[in-house]
Amino acid sequence: MNKVLISAFRPFHKSSNNYSSEVLKYISSDTFAIDKVIVDVVYDESYKELSNYDLNHYDLILALGEARSRHELTIEKQAINLSSCSIPDNKGNLKKQEIINNNQENILQTKLDLSLLDAFTISNDAGKYVCNNLYFHLLENYPNKSLFIHIPECDNLEENYKKYAENIINIINVLLKNKK
Numbered sequence: 001m002n003k004v005l006i007s008a009f010r011p012f013h014k015s016s017n018n019y020s021s022e023v024l025k026y027i028s029s030d031t032f033a034i035d036k037v038i039v040d041v042v043y044d045e046s047y048k049e050l051s052n053y054d055l056n057h058y059d060l061i062l063a064l065g066e067a068r069s070r071h072e073l074t075i076e077k078q079a080i081n082l083s084s085c086s087i088p089d090n091k092g093n094l095k096k097q098e099i100i101n102n103n104q105e106n107i108l109q110t111k112l113d114l115s116l117l118d119a120f121t122i123s124n125d126a127g128k129y130v131c132n133n134l135y136f137h138l139l140e141n142y143p144n145k146s147l148f149i150h151i152p153e154c155d156n157l158e159e160n161y162k163k164y165a166e167n168i169i170n171i172i173n174v175l176l177k178n179k180k
Contacts, residue, residue: 002032002059002176006168007050009065009130012041013087019151019161020064026165032059032176041090041130043083047137060145060175061138062168065131067150073167075117076126076148078109079136084128095128100136108139110147116174120167123150147175 006027008020021038028034035053039046055061067074081104083095114122126132126148138146149168154160 019066070152074150
Protein backbone atom coordinates (compact mmCIF):
# COMPACT_ATOMS: atom_id res chain seq x y z
CA MET A 1 0.00 0.00 0.00
CA ASN A 2 1.26 3.48 -0.85
CA LYS A 3 2.19 5.69 2.06
CA VAL A 4 1.49 9.44 2.16
CA LEU A 5 2.64 12.07 4.64
CA ILE A 6 0.32 15.07 4.85
CA SER A 7 1.23 18.16 6.83
CA ALA A 8 -0.83 21.17 7.79
CA PHE A 9 -0.14 24.27 9.84
CA ARG A 10 -1.11 25.47 13.29
CA PRO A 11 -2.94 28.81 13.58
CA PHE A 12 -0.91 31.99 13.11
CA HIS A 13 -1.17 35.78 13.30
CA LYS A 14 -4.23 36.27 15.48
CA SER A 15 -6.19 33.43 13.87
CA SER A 16 -7.92 30.91 16.10
CA ASN A 17 -7.57 28.16 13.50
CA ASN A 18 -5.81 27.27 10.28
CA TYR A 19 -7.93 25.96 7.44
CA SER A 20 -5.22 23.49 6.45
CA SER A 21 -5.37 21.69 9.79
CA GLU A 22 -9.18 21.79 9.75
CA VAL A 23 -9.26 20.14 6.31
CA LEU A 24 -6.63 17.60 7.38
CA LYS A 25 -9.03 16.26 10.00
CA TYR A 26 -11.34 15.04 7.21
CA ILE A 27 -8.71 13.35 5.04
CA SER A 28 -8.82 9.56 5.18
CA SER A 29 -8.45 6.71 2.74
CA ASP A 30 -8.72 2.98 2.34
CA THR A 31 -6.52 3.05 -0.78
CA PHE A 32 -3.35 4.52 0.75
CA ALA A 33 -1.85 4.82 4.23
CA ILE A 34 -1.69 8.32 5.72
CA ASP A 35 0.48 9.87 8.37
CA LYS A 36 -0.67 13.33 9.43
CA VAL A 37 1.38 16.02 11.11
CA ILE A 38 0.57 19.57 12.21
CA VAL A 39 3.61 21.84 12.05
CA ASP A 40 4.22 25.27 13.50
CA VAL A 41 4.18 28.40 11.35
CA VAL A 42 7.90 29.08 11.81
CA TYR A 43 10.42 29.61 9.02
CA ASP A 44 12.71 26.56 8.53
CA GLU A 45 11.38 24.85 11.67
CA SER A 46 8.26 23.54 9.93
CA TYR A 47 10.54 21.54 7.60
CA LYS A 48 12.62 20.35 10.56
CA GLU A 49 9.41 19.09 12.18
CA LEU A 50 8.63 17.09 9.03
CA SER A 51 12.18 15.78 8.96
CA ASN A 52 11.48 13.98 12.22
CA TYR A 53 9.69 11.49 9.95
CA ASP A 54 11.62 9.23 7.60
CA LEU A 55 10.63 11.17 4.49
CA ASN A 56 12.30 8.60 2.22
CA HIS A 57 9.67 6.14 3.44
CA TYR A 58 6.77 7.97 1.75
CA ASP A 59 5.50 7.71 -1.82
CA LEU A 60 4.07 11.23 -1.62
CA ILE A 61 4.66 14.19 0.69
CA LEU A 62 1.80 16.64 0.64
CA ALA A 63 1.93 19.94 2.49
CA LEU A 64 -1.24 21.94 3.06
CA GLY A 65 -1.45 25.62 3.90
CA GLU A 66 -4.11 28.29 3.91
CA ALA A 67 -4.52 31.21 1.56
CA ARG A 68 -7.58 33.05 2.80
CA SER A 69 -7.41 35.52 -0.09
CA ARG A 70 -7.96 32.74 -2.62
CA HIS A 71 -11.33 31.39 -3.67
CA GLU A 72 -10.43 27.89 -4.80
CA LEU A 73 -8.11 25.04 -3.94
CA THR A 74 -4.71 25.86 -5.47
CA ILE A 75 -1.95 23.42 -6.35
CA GLU A 76 1.47 25.03 -6.15
CA LYS A 77 3.83 24.20 -9.02
CA GLN A 78 6.90 25.81 -7.50
CA ALA A 79 8.56 27.56 -4.59
CA ILE A 80 10.92 30.50 -4.75
CA ASN A 81 14.19 30.91 -2.91
CA LEU A 82 12.98 33.89 -0.91
CA SER A 83 11.25 34.57 2.39
CA SER A 84 9.60 37.95 2.86
CA CYS A 85 6.40 38.93 4.60
CA SER A 86 4.84 41.80 6.52
CA ILE A 87 3.77 39.57 9.42
CA PRO A 88 6.07 37.57 11.69
CA ASP A 89 5.95 33.81 12.06
CA ASN A 90 4.80 32.22 15.33
CA LYS A 91 8.21 32.82 16.94
CA GLY A 92 8.30 36.48 15.97
CA ASN A 93 10.70 36.09 13.03
CA LEU A 94 10.06 38.77 10.43
CA LYS A 95 11.78 38.09 7.11
CA LYS A 96 12.37 40.78 4.52
CA GLN A 97 13.78 39.68 1.17
CA GLU A 98 15.89 36.86 2.68
CA ILE A 99 17.28 34.07 0.52
CA ILE A 100 16.35 30.61 1.88
CA ASN A 101 19.45 28.82 0.54
CA ASN A 102 22.35 30.69 -1.13
CA ASN A 103 23.47 27.44 -2.77
CA GLN A 104 20.21 26.76 -4.53
CA GLU A 105 18.36 27.92 -7.65
CA ASN A 106 15.92 30.84 -7.49
CA ILE A 107 12.93 28.62 -8.30
CA LEU A 108 12.36 24.95 -7.58
CA GLN A 109 9.50 23.05 -9.19
CA THR A 110 7.80 19.82 -8.29
CA LYS A 111 8.62 16.92 -10.58
CA LEU A 112 5.14 15.45 -10.13
CA ASP A 113 3.06 15.47 -13.31
CA LEU A 114 0.63 18.31 -12.66
CA SER A 115 -0.92 17.93 -16.12
CA LEU A 116 -2.87 15.05 -14.55
CA LEU A 117 -4.57 17.62 -12.32
CA ASP A 118 -5.93 19.96 -14.98
CA ALA A 119 -9.31 20.09 -13.23
CA PHE A 120 -7.64 22.15 -10.50
CA THR A 121 -6.03 25.56 -10.44
CA ILE A 122 -2.24 25.40 -10.73
CA SER A 123 -0.33 28.33 -9.25
CA ASN A 124 3.23 29.57 -9.72
CA ASP A 125 3.09 31.63 -6.53
CA ALA A 126 3.27 29.87 -3.17
CA GLY A 127 3.84 33.28 -1.57
CA LYS A 128 6.94 34.24 0.40
CA TYR A 129 5.77 33.24 3.87
CA VAL A 130 6.22 29.96 5.74
CA CYS A 131 4.21 27.96 3.15
CA ASN A 132 6.75 28.80 0.45
CA ASN A 133 9.63 28.23 2.87
CA LEU A 134 8.41 24.72 3.73
CA TYR A 135 7.72 23.87 0.10
CA PHE A 136 11.15 25.12 -0.98
CA HIS A 137 12.84 22.81 1.53
CA LEU A 138 10.70 19.89 0.41
CA LEU A 139 11.55 20.53 -3.24
CA GLU A 140 15.26 20.80 -2.43
CA ASN A 141 15.21 17.30 -1.02
CA TYR A 142 12.20 15.46 -2.46
CA PRO A 143 11.17 17.08 -5.77
CA ASN A 144 9.84 13.80 -7.20
CA LYS A 145 7.26 13.31 -4.49
CA SER A 146 6.44 16.68 -2.92
CA LEU A 147 3.45 18.90 -3.51
CA PHE A 148 1.94 21.92 -1.78
CA ILE A 149 -1.76 22.77 -1.85
CA HIS A 150 -3.26 26.02 -0.58
CA ILE A 151 -6.71 25.85 1.00
CA PRO A 152 -8.88 28.90 0.23
CA GLU A 153 -11.31 30.78 2.44
CA CYS A 154 -13.62 28.20 4.05
CA ASP A 155 -15.87 30.42 6.16
CA ASN A 156 -15.20 27.95 8.99
CA LEU A 157 -17.84 25.66 7.51
CA GLU A 158 -17.52 21.92 8.01
CA GLU A 159 -19.03 21.27 4.58
CA ASN A 160 -16.20 23.26 2.97
CA TYR A 161 -13.55 21.39 4.97
CA LYS A 162 -15.06 18.09 3.82
CA LYS A 163 -15.28 19.23 0.19
CA TYR A 164 -11.63 20.26 0.10
CA ALA A 165 -10.59 17.06 1.88
CA GLU A 166 -12.39 15.04 -0.80
CA ASN A 167 -10.63 17.03 -3.53
CA ILE A 168 -7.27 16.37 -1.89
CA ILE A 169 -7.98 12.65 -1.63
CA ASN A 170 -8.78 12.65 -5.36
CA ILE A 171 -5.53 14.51 -6.12
CA ILE A 172 -3.53 12.00 -4.08
CA ASN A 173 -5.20 9.04 -5.81
CA VAL A 174 -4.45 10.47 -9.28
CA LEU A 175 -0.81 11.17 -8.40
CA LEU A 176 -0.24 7.77 -6.82
CA LYS A 177 -1.90 5.93 -9.69
CA ASN A 178 0.35 7.68 -12.21
CA LYS A 179 3.56 7.85 -10.17
CA LYS A 180 6.57 6.56 -12.03
